[in-house]
Amino acid sequence: MTSAHCDSCKFFDEHKGNGAAAQGDAGLCRFNPPVSQPAPESKGLWPVVSSEDWCGHFTAEMTAAE
Numbered sequence: 001m002t003s004a005h006c007d008s009c010k011f012f013d014e015h016k017g018n019g020a021a022a023q024g025d026a027g028l029c030r031f032n033p034p035v036s037q038p039a040p041e042s043k044g045l046w047p048v049v050s051s052e053d054w055c056g057h058f059t060a061e062m063t064a065a066e
């Protein structure tokens, strides 16, 4: 695992939702379900991560078709 980065992880979602739009390299980590609703009527939030972040759950994206 020489280049474990969120942007090459299968759980990284580069779709700019969840307030991540203002951050150029940010995306959402979809490893776990959404967490920490700010209010009962609010939607849960996906963790926002940088493309250069990584964690112990890193799983390489299947890149054969890219």
Ligand code: SF4
Binding pocket: 005, 006, 009, 010, 011, 012, 013, 028, 029, 030, 031, 049, 053, 054, 055, 056, 057, 058, 059
């Ligand atoms: S935080 Fe971990 S599981 Fe989530 S996208 Fe980054 S490396 Fe993957």
